[in-house]
Amino acid sequence: MSFNLGIENLGKNRINENVALLTNTSGVTQNLEQNVEFLIRKGFRIRRIFTAEHGFYGTLNDGDDVKNETYNGIDVVSIYSADRKSIKPEELEDVDTVIYDLQDAGTRPYTFISSLKNLLITASELGKKVVVCDRPNPLSNIVDGPVLKKEFVSFVGADEFPLRYGMTIGELAQFMNRNIGADLSISKMTDYDPSKFYDNYLKYYVPPSLNLNSLDSMFNFSGMVLLEAANVSVGRGTPYPFMQFGLEDPIDIRSDEFEGVILRKTSFISLLNPLKEKKLKGYFIHIKDKKSYSSIRMVATIMKKIYDMDKNLINLKKLNLNYGSDEMSKWLEKNETVTDLYEKINSEISEFMKIRKDYSLYRFPN
Structure with missing residues (x-):
C-alpha cells in the first residue's frame, strides 16, 4: 500500500452530491494538482469555494480581511473578515456536503482550526454533511505545551487541547465534534505513520499562509x-x-x-x-x-x-x-524556572493523552 492524502482517497459516492469546498492553495495532491481541479476531473459538482484567514492563495497577512473572488469560474466566498468568521446558512442551501481540505500548522492559535469548528457548528445546525480530507500533521504526533482552559476559548483557541496538539486535522475534527454532533466523516490517509514528519511523505511544501513559508x-x-x-x-x-x-x-x-x-x-x-x-x-x-x-x-x-x-x-x-x-x-x-512551568504542562498533557486516544485514526507500524 502506498501513501495517499485524504483528498486522493475521497470516496466516489460523493460525486452525485452538490459540494462546497473549504480550502486554499495548500489543498493540493502529492503532485501539486489543486483540489478544485482534482475533484472536477473526478466528476464532483462544486457549487462554491469557501476560504479562511490568509485568503485562497494564502498570501494575506494575519488579520487582513479576505475578499470574495472567483477561481476557475467558481465563487470563492470569504469566511474571514472583521465582521464574519463562519459560513452563512443561505450559502449552504444548494449544498449537500462541505469538504474541508486545508493544510494545518499543528499549533492551536492557527485559525484554520477555528474555521473548521465553526463549519461543524453550522453544518450541525443545518443538517449538512462535512467531510474532512486528512493531511499529515507537519509537527508529527508529538504533544507539547499547555492545554487550553474552557474560559479562554476564542478564535485563536478553538477547544480544550494542547498548544501543539500532535493530531491530524481529521483526528482534531473528531475531537472538536464531540460536543457539536455534526454529520462528520474523515477521508483518511493511507500508509500514514503519525510519528513521522510532513517531509517524510510529501515532496513539495506548499505554504498554507504567507508567514509559514518553510x-x-x-x-x-x-x-x-x-x-x-x-x-x-x-x-x-x-x-x-x-x-x-x-x-x-x-x-x-x-x-x-x-x-x-x-x-x-x-x-x-x-x-x-x-x-x-x-x-x-x-x-x-x-x-x-x-x-x-x-x-x-x-x-x-x-x-x-x-x-x-x-x-x-x-x-x-x-x-x-x-x-x-x-x-x-x-x-x-514568580521566581520559578521553566522546569516548574513544565511540571504543570506535563500534568495537563498526561490527562489529555487519555482522551486523545479515543480520536486516533492511525496506528503506529509494528
Whole structure:
C-alpha cells in the first residue's frame, strides 16, 4: 500500500452530491494538482469555494480581511473578515456536503482550526454533511505545551487541547465534534505513520499562509506565537518569518540552553509592526533535531528574560489568549524556572493523552 492524502482517497459516492469546498492553495495532491481541479476531473459538482484567514492563495497577512473572488469560474466566498468568521446558512442551501481540505500548522492559535469548528457548528445546525480530507500533521504526533482552559476559548483557541496538539486535522475534527454532533466523516490517509514528519511523505511544501513559508518556520511557530504577545519582532516583514526574532534592546541567550536547536546572533530590519523599520538585534533559529526541539520550552525561557528586563514589553491579555490560560502570566511573576512551568504542562498533557486516544485514526507500524 502506498501513501495517499485524504483528498486522493475521497470516496466516489460523493460525486452525485452538490459540494462546497473549504480550502486554499495548500489543498493540493502529492503532485501539486489543486483540489478544485482534482475533484472536477473526478466528476464532483462544486457549487462554491469557501476560504479562511490568509485568503485562497494564502498570501494575506494575519488579520487582513479576505475578499470574495472567483477561481476557475467558481465563487470563492470569504469566511474571514472583521465582521464574519463562519459560513452563512443561505450559502449552504444548494449544498449537500462541505469538504474541508486545508493544510494545518499543528499549533492551536492557527485559525484554520477555528474555521473548521465553526463549519461543524453550522453544518450541525443545518443538517449538512462535512467531510474532512486528512493531511499529515507537519509537527508529527508529538504533544507539547499547555492545554487550553474552557474560559479562554476564542478564535485563536478553538477547544480544550494542547498548544501543539500532535493530531491530524481529521483526528482534531473528531475531537472538536464531540460536543457539536455534526454529520462528520474523515477521508483518511493511507500508509500514514503519525510519528513521522510532513517531509517524510510529501515532496513539495506548499505554504498554507504567507508567514509559514518553510517547515522550519512552522516548527518555530508553535512557541513563537507566544512571543508575539511581546513587543518583539518574530521576523514578519522579513524573508524569514518565525525563523528569527529581535528587540531594540537585545537579551542574552546561550544556544546550549535548548535541545535540538542552535541560535545564531543576528540583526535585521522588519517592514511590518511591531518595531517596523527599526534596527533590531536578536537571534536566527537553526533547527538541528526536530524530535528533541521544543519551540514552546525555548520561548518560555525567552519570555522570562524579556519580562525580567521590562514586564511592560508583554501584553498579558494577548499572551493568555494564545497560551490558552493565565498560567504563563502567573508564572512570569514568580521566581520559578521553566522546569516548574513544565511540571504543570506535563500534568495537563498526561490527562489529555487519555482522551486523545479515543480520536486516533492511525496506528503506529509494528
